[in-house]
Amino acid sequence: MRAATIHAPFDVRLSEVPDPVIEKPTDAVVKIVAGCICGSDLWPYRGENAITPGSRIGHEMVGLVEEIGADVRTVRPGDFVVVPFVASDGTCPNCLAGYQSVCQNIVGIGGGQHDGGQGEYARIPWADGTLVATPEVPDDELVPSLLTLSDVMGTGWHAARSARVRAGDTVVVVGDGAVGLCGVLAAVRMGAERVVALSRHEPRQKIARDFGATHIVAERGDAARDAILELTDGVGADAVLECVGTDQSFRTAFAIARAGATVGFVGIPHGVEVPARTMFSRNIGLAGGVAPTRAYLPELMKDVLTGAIEPGLVFDQELPLADVADGYKSMHERRAIKTLLRP
Amino acid sequence: MRAATIHAPFDVRLSEVPDPVIEKPTDAVVKIVAGCICGSDLWPYRGENAITPGSRIGHEMVGLVEEIGADVRTVRPGDFVVVPFVASDGTCPNCLAGYQSVCQNIVGIGGGQHDGGQGEYARIPWADGTLVATPEVPDDELVPSLLTLSDVMGTGWHAARSARVRAGDTVVVVGDGAVGLCGVLAAVRMGAERVVALSRHEPRQKIARDFGATHIVAERGDAARDAILELTDGVGADAVLECVGTDQSFRTAFAIARAGATVGFVGIPHGVEVPARTMFSRNIGLAGGVAPTRAYLPELMKDVLTGAIEPGLVFDQELPLADVADGYKSMHERRAIKTLLRP
Numbered sequence: 289m290r291a292a293t294i295h296a297p298f299d300v301r302l303s304e305v306p307d308p309v310i311e312k313p314t315d316a317v318v319k320i321v322a323g324c325i326c327g328s329d330l331w332p333y334r335g336e337n338a339i340t341p342g343s344r345i346g347h348e349m350v351g352l353v354e355e356i357g358a359d360v361r362t363v364r365p366g367d368f369v370v371v372p373f374v375a376s377d378g379t380c381p382n383c384l385a386g387y388q389s390v391c392q393n394i395v396g397i398g399g400g401q402h403d404g405g406q407g408e409y410a411r412i413p414w415a416d417g418t419l420v421a422t423p424e425v426p427d428d429e430l431v432p433s434l435l436t437l438s439d440v441m442g443t444g445w446h447a448a449r450s451a452r453v454r455a456g457d458t459v460v461v462v463g464d465g466a467v468g469l470c471g472v473l474a475a476v477r478m479g480a481e482r483v484v485a486l487s488r489h490e491p492r493q494k495i496a497r498d499f500g501a502t503h504i505v506a507e508r509g510d511a512a513r514d515a516i517l518e519l520t521d522g523v524g525a526d527a528v529l530e531c532v533g534t535d536q537s538f539r540t541a542f543a544i545a546r547a548g549a550t551v552g553f554v555g556i557p558h559g560v561e562v563p564a565r566t567m568f569s570r571n572i573g574l575a576g577g578v579a580p581t582r583a584y585l586p587e588l589m590k591d592v593l594t595g596a597i598e599p600g601l602v603f604d605q606e607l608p609l610a611d612v613a614d615g616y617k618s619m620h621e622r623r624a625i626k627t628l629l630r631p
Numbered sequence: 632m633r634a635a636t637i638h639a640p641f642d643v644r645l646s647e648v649p650d651p652v653i654e655k656p657t658d659a660v661v662k663i664v665a666g667c668i669c670g671s672d673l674w675p676y677r678g679e680n681a682i683t684p685g686s687r688i689g690h691e692m693v694g695l696v697e698e699i700g701a702d703v704r705t706v707r708p709g710d711f712v713v714v715p716f717v718a719s720d721g722t723c724p725n726c727l728a729g730y731q732s733v734c735q736n737i738v739g740i741g742g743g744q745h746d747g748g749q750g751e752y753a754r755i756p757w758a759d760g761t762l763v764a765t766p767e768v769p770d771d772e773l774v775p776s777l778l779t780l781s782d783v784m785g786t787g788w789h790a791a792r793s794a795r796v797r798a799g800d801t802v803v804v805v806g807d808g809a810v811g812l813c814g815v816l817a818a819v820r821m822g823a824e825r826v827v828a829l830s831r832h833e834p835r836q837k838i839a840r841d842f843g844a845t846h847i848v849a850e851r852g853d854a855a856r857d858a859i860l861e862l863t864d865g866v867g868a869d870a871v872l873e874c875v876g877t878d879q880s881f882r883t884a885f886a887i888a889r890a891g892a893t894v895g896f897v898g899i900p901h902g903v904e905v906p907a908r909t910m911f912s913r914n915i916g917l918a919g920g921v922a923p924t925r926a927y928l929p930e931l932m933k934d935v936l937t938g939a940i941e942p943g944l945v946f947d948q949e950l951p952l953a954d955v956a957d958g959y960k961s962m963h964e965r966r967a968i969k970t971l972l973r974p
Contacts, residue, residue: 381889382890385889385890386891392865547725547730548728548733564903565900567917569920571732571919573793574918576916577914
């Protein structure tokens with residue numbers, strides 16, 4: 289089959305790789321209906337993470353179950369499934385506590401020689417603990433939104449849950465990438481009264497507004513802080529979603545949080561110095577991490593199927609899998625927010 | 632009147648200072664029944680914080696209202712009151728949200744020329760927003776427990792609340808000072824099933840057990856982590872109370888927290904590097920800070936008056952105010968856990 293592989297910075301190719309087969313009785317093989325490119329795929333693409341030449345890449349997908357191992361009970365061939373970005377056994381204490389992203393027997397999707405979401409098929413370990421099937425094969429127009437439940441919408445949701453967004457809150461989302469935009473949608477869905485998106489990019493501002501953002505703040509740093517404090521009579525935001533992961537974005541997040549608020553963070557921290565003294569003096573919490581998208585899938589899938597949310601709007605580019613290299617290029621150059629790939 | 636002043640490291644004296652008077656209509660003057668020495672008073676005592684010679688020191692007290700300003704409505708002369716360690720207006724957005732320790736018009740108790748708790752009288756700003764009176768003047772044996780509500784018990788409670796302790800949890804308390812011991816008591820009161828105190832000091836272990844600790848771990852660092860992981864089948868603690876504030880104690884706290892747990896911290900961070908990557912990969916939160924003891928006072932006061940808790944057991948030394956210097960010396964030398972002072 290064909291699947292994306294990375295060979296060097298800026299060198300992603302569609303390669304011939306072995307067809308996946310059931311290796312363990314808890315495996316399933318999924319025929320991929322749609323995959324996509326994640327902001328985090330751009331780190332190796334840009335050479336910011338080490339690359340093992342020839343590694344698979346991509347960890348988001350939806351598809352049809354092709355084959356299942358002997359022990360798989362919850363999905364069957366023909367089911368349309370969303371595949372979270374990590375495979376989890378579903379039975380360890382961390383999974384049972386709703387933190388499948390910290391499963392004691394976690395297996396990555398994509399990377400190394402693990403099948404990823406940018407390909408034709410994928411072997412998925414721990415099928416019962418990982419896959420969530422729709423009640424029936426969905427209409428094609430629902431595919432983008434369902435695909436976001438693999439990672440980006442679940443991650444935005446995790447930011448909002450971690451920040452303890454409540455109905456009536458004023459919420460600020462730091463970061464206007466696809467995850468930040470989904471964070472806006474999550475906060476709105478949780479009943480936030482005012483949702484502020486920090487964004488200076490017009491196309492992203494538009495999606496934020498489509499998702500229900502009530503305010504857009506185009507400033508950054510001190511000016512962004514001042515704008516939020518003005519909006520909140522000097523008190524600060526009830527909840528802040530940190531969806532970037534840089535030291536500057538963390539600084540902004542803590543500077544705009546009100547006393548007692550929680551910063552929910554889902555951007556992998558890069559060179560971040562957490563301001564422990566500020567947290568202490570103002571009682572600001574920090575919570576979040578690798579999103580357990582599997583935990584949120586049933587709830588969010590229902591919301592997508594009923595039309596309550598349409599997170600698929602984050603995709604502003606759709607390409608055939610054969611053009612995967614172009615997809616990376618356009619996301620790297622910020623010509624696309626998020627690129628959907630169809631095998 | 633007489634009150635404690637600090638002049639240099641290891642030089643605390645009882646000095647003659649001006650009698651407090653009502654300066655603003657929102658003030659009250661309190662005749663101190665009992666004060667005490669806080670672990671945080673030892674920082675300037677040891678020269679770890681800068682000292683302005685002649686500054687007042689001490690921020691915990693209970694007493695009888697002597698006089699009130701014209702605008703004070705909630706207490707009257709003769710009332711027995713607990714004085715939280717900061718004065719808060721009770722009306723700003725932060726106070727209304729239950730974070731009186733981040734009041735927009737906060738006034739410190741003790742320090743500089745502000746009256747403190749180690750003296751005969753004290754002027755307390757924002758009396759209505761700060762003081763909480765008992766229904767009647769309590770029996771003398773309740774005074775130590777009521778005094779802990781000024782700071783140390785409210786702070787231990789805040790650690791447990793911030794760590795989101797729930798009934799049935801396994802909770803670990805890092806730090807066996809008076810605050811850590813009160814954290815044990817708080818976790819037990821909140822229904823934790825197993826409460827582990829990290830302590831190598833026999834007298835503190837005994838109080839921890841009296842407060843309901845089910846396990847004592849005398850090891851530190853890696854050995855402490857191993858002991859907790861063994862106790863929890865490798866999963867880690869459901870909630871961790873960080874009651875020290877050093878980098879090592881933070882490392883221990885994060886190393887023993889289970890996926891999805893929150894580290895509740897109330898020790899002022901000194902040189903702490905918060906492990907953002909560990910928090911991210913294991914979804915461990917951090918919350919806490921300067922405790923809003925005022926917020927917890929009504930609930931904890933009820934618990935003390937009904938005998939549900941007896942946090943006053945943390946006092947293992949009682950001295951007349953005249954011996955305040957001896958009190959500092961014995962706490963500094965760890966001959967006393969916490970010293971109560973009677974004017």
